[in-house]
Amino acid sequence: MAAAIDPWDKLDEMVDREEAQNADIKRLTAALSDLLKRYVALANSGDCGFWNPEIEKVVIAARQELAKQKRADEHRAHRPK
DSSP states (O other), X not given: OOOOOOHHHHHHHXXXXXXXXXXXXXXXXXXXXXXXXXXXXXHHHTBTXXXXXXXXXXXXXXXXXXXXXXXXXXXXXXXXX
16 A cells, blocks of 8 residues: 655645745846846946947846846745745
8 A cells, every 4th residue: 555645745845846946046146147247347348349238138138037036036025924
């Protein structure tokens, strides 16, 4: 006969996975933010020529994604536990 599955064990696994995913998201968000800051600073320095990074699609998209993640983090911080 198969052993009974404890639903609390499954819940613990789900919580652990969600916490790991949230940690990954935080690391990736921080890395993207740092990379974006360095890229914009380099473009604005003139050391690599002169262009406006603020109108580049990749800069705009990165900022939009960072803003979405910030809103999601704020929403998550305010939900009841």
